[in-house]
Amino acid sequence: MHHMNFKGKVAACEFSPCGRSFAVCVGKAIQIWATPTMLKEFAPFRLLRAYGGMFDAATCVAWSADSRWVVVGSKDLSARVYSANHVEGYVPPTLGGHREPIVAVAFDGDGGDAAYTVSKDGALFEWRLEEEEEGDPEGDPEGRARDAKSKSRGARAGSGTPSRPDRRWRMRGKHFFHQPAKLTCAAYHAPSRLLCAGFAHGVFTLHRVGPGTFEHAQTLSISREKVSAVTFNASGDWIALGCERLGQLVVWEWQSEAYVHKQQGHYFDVNQCAYAPDGSMIATAADDHKVKVWSASTGSCFVTFAEHSGPVSAVAFLPSGHAVLSASLDGTVRAFDLMRYRNFRVLTSPDPCQFCSLAVDPSGEVVCAGTRRASARSPRRERRRFPSGSSPPPFRSSPRSSPPRVPGFPFFFVTPRPRRASPRVVTARREAG
Secondary structure, X not given: OOOOOOOOOEEEEEEOOOOOEEEEEEXXXXXXXXXXXXXXXXXXXXXXXXXXXXXXXXXXXXXXXXXXXXXXXXXXXXXEEEEOOOOOOOOOOEEOOXXXXXXXXXXXXXXXXXXXXXXXXXXXXXXXXXXXXXXXXXXXXXXXXXXHHOOOOOOEOOOOOOXXXXXXXXXXXXXXXXXXXXXXXXXXXXXXXXXXXXXXXXXXXXXXXXXXXXEEEEEEEOOOOOOOEEEEOOOXXXXXXXXXXXXXXXXXXXXXXXXXXEEEOOOOOEEEEEEOOOOOXXXXXXXXXXXXXXXXXXXXXXXXXXXXXXXXXXXXXXXXXXXXXXXXOOOEEEEEEOOOOEEEEEEEOOOOOOEEEEEEOOOOOOEEEEEOOOOEEOOEOOOOOOOOXXXXXXXXXXXXXXXXXOOOOOOOOOOOOOOOOOOOOOOOOOOOO
């Protein structure tokens, strides 16, 4: 629909609950833009607000339920609350006290009177917006003097009017996850008051949070790599978690404690992919010794073959589409049945070699695999002897000639080219006389 270059790294982006605007964290600033329409316009993006004041890059952003306030976490160990609308004399408050960069922030309540900040060291701080009482020993003398000059100023002027009593953010709770690894991501579902946090050792935890409460609900390990992303669905019943290094996606239903969806891509580079003859499936071969078959309509992987002991270099479907072939650097060509999901045949070459390419005859009876050598061989599954007194017809390789077909033998051979003799150094000594 539209494209926008922010000329900087975008750390976080989130739409407002009303959908009329979205906030973007770019460097040390937070920008609030109006949501573009479906119509084609010359300048669809319109900047509404831009705030700074952070000493390091912003990491996360969250909106209040009424779409009036934005809380932004930063690498400077603090969070700030900004106004999405113009408020005369408003000074954004700073929520500090963390010892490591903030990973996630969230508002609680309909009016944004409570907030949570989560840092990388596994600390959860609970913040409440409360009215400041006169003579409060915890009050800031400089802040009281500033408020006396302008009643609309404060850490948060709820409606922006001088007649409303002054209110300040105060920390009302500290909670810790007590995990042996760093916290990498977190998400909060306000209606159900559930907080899900992912850690660097592949574990995620689920807690119920509230005013002064931090109750543990579940802990589950999904991989050995760090959990890089987590989010809730609209109802809060499903939790989606992603592992960037493994290419893994897990959808977990916490009430029944069951997997709804589990998907994982290749761990290393993908070398080749092939479409099925009818276009309904895609097979991929990668360096992680695996062959995966994907559904072209849904984009999900429904079977993984891990029988190879080396990187898989090539993959191809049979013309019927009922089987897939793969060539690997372990010296084998394997055939996998897509009906029973098993490896039903292993093809090898008489001489040990590493296969790097693969081709299938249109009839589906002949398989040719290329090696990294100067010669090409057709793999076979077992040694077969010719009848006594007979031998294969002589054949000399030629660029324009086709390989012969041997009766009763479904594979063919290409005679290797003669290798050049390696240079030798001969030394001689002349004797006297």
